[in-house]
Amino acid sequence: MFTGYALVVLAALLWGMIGPLSKYAFQAGMPPVEVAFWRAMLAWVLYAGHAVALRRVVIGGRDLALVAVFGVVCIFGLFGSYVLAVQEGGAALASVLLYTAPAWVALMAWKILDERLTASKLAAVAATILGVAGISLGGGAGGDLSTGAVFFGLLSGVTYALYYIFGKAVLARHATPTVFLYALPVGAACMLPFFDFGPRPPSAWISCAVLAACSTYGAYSLYYAGLRRIEASRAAVIATIEPVVAALLAFSFFGESFTPLGYAGSGLILAAVLMTILGGRRACT
Structure with a gap:
């Protein structure tokens, strides 16, 4: 069991690097959406090799259409909005707003999958709304916070939530590499109109390569390996260290910070994540 916890912790640490690594690529002159593009395509090489090794490369017609929609919404939508959130508001803010996803999952599952909207889920949604308000009013370093930072951060949370909704329909029937x-190529193709290719310094390519290999392919592989050893609810709780890691790295390397009200809002969002997870766990016992 300890191995399962360790694997999930490692996955969360790698996910927490997404914002800082993206910011390094921006500083090297690579546009945000191009960073998302290369993250997707370089990770695709690894997933393609994995799928071939498993001999699981075929998806039926109906599921293929769902996977294409998944690529547009959850690859283009999530990867693109997250890097734009990092650019607009910093790595720490982007990671915290990404974790509004469990509240959106609760609402979407209620409307789309006919799941019950329990008191704990409603409390989590309310805490998320208050948390976002606290961050918006408190601001980041210096008290400045753009509308774009909040918009793209929340959009990343919504598209991340849709990952779970699509997962109910697709990921349950097919291997993740498949x-x-x-x-990944569908999502990457959607990004092409939003940037121009050009020469980039080696530091930008190194950032993208680490994003693809470690924070995408590696992190998901570790997380799913951990899920085979421990309960999903426990894994989800452990994964909430991701925004903490991102905030610490952003503070250490870029001097990013929140005001006290911003930290209070961040705490409410993380509390909402725990309420959603623990409430779901009680419903299953």
Whole structure:
């Protein structure tokens, strides 16, 4: 069991590097959406090799259409909005707003999957709304916070939530490498109109390579390996260290910080994550 916890912790640490690594690529002159593009395509090479090694490269017609939609919404939508949130508001803010996802999952599952909207889920949604308000009013370093930072941060949370909704329909029937074999190039293709290719310094390519290999392919592989050893609810709780890691790295390398009200809002969002997870766990016992 200890091995399962360790694997999930490692995955969360790698996910926490996404914002800082993206910011390094921006500083090297690579546009945000191009960073998302290369993250997707370089990870696709690894997933394609994995799918071939498993001999699971075929998806049926109906599921293929769902995977294409998954690529547009959850690859283009999530990868693109997250890097734009990092650019607009910093790595720490982007990671915290990404974790509004469990509240959106609760609402979407209620409307789309006919799941019950329990008191704990409603409390989590309310805490998320208050948390976002606290961050918006408190601001980041210096008290400045753009509308774009909040918009793209919340959009990343919504598209991350849709990952779970699509997962109910697609990921339950196909191996993860098989799904990403088709979804990643679809999402990457949607990004092409939003940037121009050009010469980039080696530091930008190194950042993208680490994002693809470690924070995408590696992190998901470790997380799913951990899930085979421990309960999903426990894994989800452990994964909430991701925004903490991102905030610490952003403070250490870029001097990013929140005001006290911003930290209070961040705490409410993380509390909402725990309420959603623990409430779901009680419903299953």
